[in-house]
Amino acid sequence: xxxxxxxxxxxxxxxxxxxxxxxxxxxxxxxxxxxxxxxxxxxxxxxxxxxxxxxxxxxxxxxxxxxxxxxxxxxxxxxxxxxxxxxxxxxxxxxxxxxxxxxxxxxxxxxxxxxxxxxxxxxxxxxxxxxxxxxxxxxxxxxxxxxxxxxxxxxxxxxxxxxxx
Amino acid sequence: xxxxxxxxxxxxxxxxxxxxxxxxxxxxxxxxxxxxxxxxxxxxxxxxxxxxxxxxxxxxxxxxxxxxxxxxxxxxxxxxxxxxxxxxxxxxxxxxxxxxxxxxxxxxxxxxxxxxxxxxxxxxxxxxxxxxxxxxxxxxxxxxxxxxxxxxxxxxxxxxxxxxxxxxxxxxxxxxxxxxxxxxxxxxxxxxxxxxxxxxxxxxxxxxxxxxxxxxxxxxxxxxxxxxxxxxxxxxxxxxxxxxxxxxxxxxxxxxxxxxxxxxxxxxxxxxxxxxxxxxxxxxxxxxxxxxxxxxxxxxxxxxxxxxxxxxxxxxxxxxxxxxxxxxxxxxxxxxxxxxxxxxxxxxxxxxxxxxxxxxxxxxxxxxxxxxxxxxxxxxxxxxxxxxxxxxxxxxxxxxxxxxxxxxxxxxxxxxxxxxxxxxxxxxxxxxxxxxxxxxxxxxxxxxxxxxxxxxxxxxxxxxxxxxxxxxxxxxxxxxxxxxxxxxxxxxxxxxxxxxxxxxxxxxxxxxxxxxxxxxxxxxxxxxxxxxxxxxxxxxxxxxxxxxxxxx
Numbered sequence: 001x002x003x004x005x006x007x008x009x010x011x012x013x014x015x016x017x018x019x020x021x022x023x024x025x026x027x028x029x030x031x032x033x034x035x036x037x038x039x040x041x042x043x044x045x046x047x048x049x050x051x052x053x054x055x056x057x058x059x060x061x062x063x064x065x066x067x068x069x070x071x072x073x074x075x076x077x078x079x080x081x082x083x084x085x086x087x088x089x090x091x092x093x094x095x096x097x098x099x100x101x102x103x104x105x106x107x108x109x110x111x112x113x114x115x116x117x118x119x120x121x122x123x124x125x126x127x128x129x130x131x132x133x134x135x136x137x138x139x140x141x142x143x144x145x146x147x148x149x150x151x152x153x154x155x156x157x158x159x160x161x162x163x164x165x
Numbered sequence: 166x167x168x169x170x171x172x173x174x175x176x177x178x179x180x181x182x183x184x185x186x187x188x189x190x191x192x193x194x195x196x197x198x199x200x201x202x203x204x205x206x207x208x209x210x211x212x213x214x215x216x217x218x219x220x221x222x223x224x225x226x227x228x229x230x231x232x233x234x235x236x237x238x239x240x241x242x243x244x245x246x247x248x249x250x251x252x253x254x255x256x257x258x259x260x261x262x263x264x265x266x267x268x269x270x271x272x273x274x275x276x277x278x279x280x281x282x283x284x285x286x287x288x289x290x291x292x293x294x295x296x297x298x299x300x301x302x303x304x305x306x307x308x309x310x311x312x313x314x315x316x317x318x319x320x321x322x323x324x325x326x327x328x329x330x331x332x333x334x335x336x337x338x339x340x341x342x343x344x345x346x347x348x349x350x351x352x353x354x355x356x357x358x359x360x361x362x363x364x365x366x367x368x369x370x371x372x373x374x375x376x377x378x379x380x381x382x383x384x385x386x387x388x389x390x391x392x393x394x395x396x397x398x399x400x401x402x403x404x405x406x407x408x409x410x411x412x413x414x415x416x417x418x419x420x421x422x423x424x425x426x427x428x429x430x431x432x433x434x435x436x437x438x439x440x441x442x443x444x445x446x447x448x449x450x451x452x453x454x455x456x457x458x459x460x461x462x463x464x465x466x467x468x469x470x471x472x473x474x475x476x477x478x479x480x481x482x483x484x485x486x487x488x489x490x491x492x493x494x495x496x497x498x499x500x501x502x503x504x505x506x507x508x509x510x511x512x513x514x515x516x517x518x519x520x521x522x523x524x525x526x527x528x529x530x531x532x533x534x535x536x537x538x539x540x541x542x543x544x545x546x547x548x549x550x551x552x553x554x555x556x557x558x559x560x561x562x563x564x565x566x567x568x569x570x571x572x573x574x575x576x577x578x579x580x581x582x583x584x585x586x587x588x589x590x591x592x593x594x595x596x597x598x599x600x601x602x603x604x605x606x607x608x609x610x611x612x613x614x615x616x617x618x619x620x621x622x623x624x625x626x627x628x629x630x631x632x633x634x635x636x637x638x639x640x641x642x643x644x645x646x647x648x649x650x651x652x653x654x655x656x657x658x659x660x661x662x663x664x665x666x667x668x669x670x671x672x673x674x675x676x677x678x679x680x681x682x683x684x685x686x687x688x689x690x691x692x693x694x695x696x697x698x699x700x701x702x703x704x705x706x707x708x709x710x711x712x713x714x715x716x717x
Contacts, residue, residue, distance in 0.1 A: 016296075020288055027289040064468035070293035070313060091382065 004033075004053050006085055006155045009066055012161065013039070013046040017071050021048060024069065030054070030062050034130075034152030036088075041128040046071060049129065051153045077154050077162040080091065085155040088125065089133045090115075094144035110136045115158040121146055170303050170331040171200035174264070177307040178208060181342050184236050185209045185226065185586060187219040187425045189246075192279060193266030196331035211586060213579065214607040215296040216243050219606075220250020222586070224259050228566045229584035233260040233314050241279030242323075252290040254321040256570025257378060257402060260314040261321035262307075263287075270331040271299065284325050292320035294660065295711025299501060300333035304340070306517040308439055309690025311343040318466045319379060319510045320438055348465065351482025351490065359437075359461050359478050360494030366435035366459075368396045368503045372418060372447075373484075374567070375402030376440015376464060381625065382635040383407075386439070389488060393495045398426035400441050401569040416509065421551045421701050424714060428510040433712045436680045440464060443473035444570070445707070453710050465486045514702045514716065518672070522694050527672050528624060529556035532594060535679045540564060541590045545577035546600030548630035548650070551701040553596045575604030581619045582611055592618035592683055599625040609662035612688035620682045621690045623655060626697045634700050638715065644678070648697075654661040658689035668692040 011017050026033055034051040052062065064142045065073060078085075089112075095103055100122065107114060107124055110132065116123035126136055130153050137148070168176065174197060188210060189294050202208050207247040213219040215236045223234030224642065235253075236249050244265040256260045264514045268277040284294045295306045303326070377386055383406040390397055390413050398409060398418040407414040418425035418430060430436055436458040439568050441447065448454035451474045460476040462469075463484060468481045516524045529552055533540070542557055543566040544550040550567055559565055566584055568576040570712055581595035602623045612619050633647040659666030665685055668677035675693055680688035704715045 015298075016284065019285065023285075023288045059466065061472060064470070064472075068292075068466070068468055 003053070004080070005059055005155060006080065006083070007050045007052070007059070007063065008078050008155050009048045009050075009072065010040070011048055012071040012073060013044050013070070013084055014071055014095045016056055020069060020071065021066070023061060024065055025062070028061065028065055030058065036154050037150040040153065049118045049152070049154045066092050070143060074163045074165055077164070079157060083130050086127055086155050087130045087133055087153045088127050088151045089114060089136070090125055090149050091145060092121050092124060092139070092147040094120060094146055095138060096120065097112065099143065100146040106136075106139055131136045166337055167334050169196070169334045169339040170300055170326065171196040172203070173304050173335070173337050174307065174326070175200045175204040175208060176180035176339065177304055177339060178235065178306070179204075180340055180343045181233070181311045183208065185211065186235040186237055187211045187213060187226070187583060188237030189213060189216045189239070189241045189243060190387040191266065193240035193268060193328045194237065194243075194331070196328065197266065197326075198238065211239070211582075211611070213582070213611045215244035215250055215577065215605065216567045218579035218582070218605055218608040218611065219261065220247045221253065221573075221576050222583030222587070223261050223263075223628055224250060224254045224576075225566055225580025225583030226587035227254070227261055227542060227615070228260050229563055230587040231563065232587070233262055233311060234583065235262050237264045238266070238449060239279065240265060240283075243279075244281055244283040244429050245601055248286060248290070249575075250579070251287055251321045251323065253568050253573045253576055255290045255468060257568065258319050259321065260319040262310050262314055263321055265323065265325045266331065267296075267325050267327045270327045271329065273327060282321065287323045290321070291316070294325065297327065297330050300330050300335045303330060303335075304337060307334065308340060308343055312346070315343070316346040317348065318376075321429060327707065328348045328466060329372055340506075346624045348483045349486060351356060351480050351487050353470075353480040353482075354478040356480060356487070356490045357494055360491055361459065362435055362459055362478065362497070363395070363437065364496045367500070368433045368506070369435040369500075370429050370433040370439065370458075371391070371397035371437045371439065372400070372417075372430060372441055373397060373403045373439040374400040374441025376484050377403055377406050378440075379466070380440065380484040382440070383487050384494060384563055385485060385488045389492055390684070392492070394498045394500045395437070396429060396504065397669050398422065398430065400444070400447050403441070404554055405562040405565045406487040408681065409557075410575070420449060420705050420707070421555065421703070423555075424512040425507055425510045426716070427705065427711050429507050430455050430458070432506070432510075435459045435461065437461045438476070438489070442469045443472070448474050450706050450708050450710050451545075493559045512703075512716070519661070522670055522696050523672055523675065525552040525695060525699055526556045528675065528693050528695070529553060529624070531672060531679060532596065532622065532674050533558035535676065535683060536594055537588070541584055541588060541593045542566070543577050543581040543584055543593060543595050545597040545600045546572045546574045547601055548626075548634065548699070548701050549596055549598040549601075549624040551703055552624075574601040577601060577618055578605050578619075578621065580607040581609060581621070582617055585617045585619050586615070590621045591686060593604070595621040597620050597621055597623050598630060599623055599627060599653070600629040603651070603653070606658070609659065609664050609688060609690070613663040616687050616688050619688050619690075620679070622679070623692050624695055625655070625692050626695045626699060627651065628697045630699065632703070633697070637698070637700070638704075640707070655690050655692040664685065664688040664690055666690045666692070
């Protein structure tokens with residue numbers, strides 16, 4: 001059974017570090033679902049969050065190979081049962097007067113925000129666990145999705161910071 | 166003191182005791198070559214025929230001396246020509262610093278003349294690489310490059326320097342030589358548990374690879390083999406760590422390994438793997454490899470643990486250190502029954518001599534005889550490489566240089582040149598085949614320019630023997646593109662380059678030519694004719710096990 005797993009690495013904020021990580025994953029044939037790189041509270045460091053579905057061996061290889069990168073600085077523990085995993089979705093849906101109310105109803109259920117209403121379309125913003133975004137998108141399928149983008153997950157353990165080398 | 170980037174490069178090389186570099190000039194490195202002119206009394210630059218030759222020379226220099234090899238090339242094609250040499254060094258964990266020039270920062274990203282993003286190209290084949298964007302970063306980056314190349318599992322590092330950086334000036338402050346971050350600890354499973362497994366074993370086998378060479382763990386390994394009375398087999402990269410005639414040495418394992426080595430590992434109850442990564446040429450069927458054994462893995466690189474073959478115990482650390490911890494915990498043992506069993510597993514592959522042409526084993530025997538125990542051998546890739554691995558009289562780890570992981574045809578000549586320059590050994594024996602030799606024989610001009618005693622022994626079967634052997638065994642003798650029908654006259658070509666050439670058919674002719682070549686003291690080519698149907702045996706086909714060994 002493939003497990004959905006999130007890995008969170010701390011790396012030096014060098015130019016090209018994203019290329020290096022994605023090159024490594026491509027080279028080793030790792031299947032990843034999402035990859036995000038972002039700034040941290042320390043300007044010299046970036047945080048990389050990887051969402052992947054793989055068996056334990058594959059996850060171990062990803063971790064061990066990533067640790068060999070010269071820019072690797074540490075790894076945060078992300079226990080899926082005790083972590084905050086969030087993703088942002090923007091979705092533009094075709095909307096005429098007749099369906100606006102049902103779109104609004106769906107948005108209310110998911111706590112999605114309306115961030116644009118234009119002639120013939122609406123844009124919703126939803127933040128949450130990737131699985132919640134999946135479910136919202138599933139429910140939007142009867143409507144006409146004109147455009148959509150997701151950021152990929154970012155993750156953080158609750159409570160004490162557990163950073164290992 | 167204020168220096169320009171090129172002078173800073175020269176000074177950081179000197180800080181790191183680099184007195185020899187290999188390279189080829191060009192537009193983007195003109196400033197660097199101008200500094201090399203200035204520093205020519207301290208740094209010798211060896212110019213090769215082709216950047217690939219220079220990269221292999223830096224590799225051969227590093228393998229033979231244990232020092233970091235340095236190669237320098239210009240931007241664009243100069244840089245891309247290094248790629249095969251860098252990848253070769255990466256796969257065999259050879260410390261190397263590759264320096265490339267690039268177009269000035271102002272022209273980067275504009276598809277300028279001879280511009281290529283070499284940092285992107287070499288990302289998967291270097292331990293790390295750098296692009297120098299600011300003159301102030303140059304010295305620190307170069308120092309880091311030297312440190313990374315030698316620390317932990319060694320490997321190549323590339324530093325790409327745009328041309329404007331080589332001319333810009335800044336304050337230079339000398340720094341001490343970069344030393345490896347030597348891992349003086351280890352982690353993983355308990356060494357006492359591992360020792361207990363070994364002490365309780367009835368049929369243990371040690372399998373070791375290039376990691377033992379890299380950590381200079383050969384001496385302690387021999388002590389352990391003696392004390393605990395354990396037979397040992399090595400990978401291609403481990404050849405020479407144990408003497409060829411040591412009774413506990415079962416020879417090479419794997420696709421063309423000895424029958425005894427492969428069967429011993431198959432029958433073993435404990436396999437202790439040291440500095441080796443279970444490549445597909447060693448553990449041909451990873452799921453069936455040493456199935457009866459408790460597997461112990463000692464390696465410096467954590468990512469090698471359970472990568473190819475699952476192990477029961479593992480320790481991550483420098484081989485010499487870990488073996489040092491293990492040795493006192495091992496009990497003295499006598500395993501006569503196990504050695505007696507192994508003796509029944511031995512099987513020599515018969516061969517005949519005295520025919521019209523030599524047998525490859527005869528050639529290797531003559532080379533070993535003439536070279537003696539100090540002979541430094543560098544091979545190319547193919548059948549001759551496997552014969553050299555199987556039949557040469559290996560006595561020292563640093564005396565056998567071969568491209569194991571990448572299997573780079575054309576590696577040998579450059580590497581032999583680098584090894585000769587690094588060691589001053591007279592001569593260096595470059596063992597090649599007609600296929601590999603044609604790839605980079607142009608380096609003869611380098612050997613002639615510097616009058617290097619490199620003897621190239623070209624084992625000529627007129628075909629691409631290794632590929633052809635597979636076509637014979639697995640493709641119904643459909644010889645697709647392996648019989649090029651070349652008419653190269655090796656003696657004439659050698660002479661054309663200004664080297665000396667011989668062509669031999671019989672063992673007597675070859676022995677005489679080789680002795681003359683050693684006496685001659687300069688670059689020599691010796692062609693040895695063999696039959697095109699000679700095979701490398703035994704052989705386990707890819708994905709196979711000891712049940713699939715081909716003997717003839």
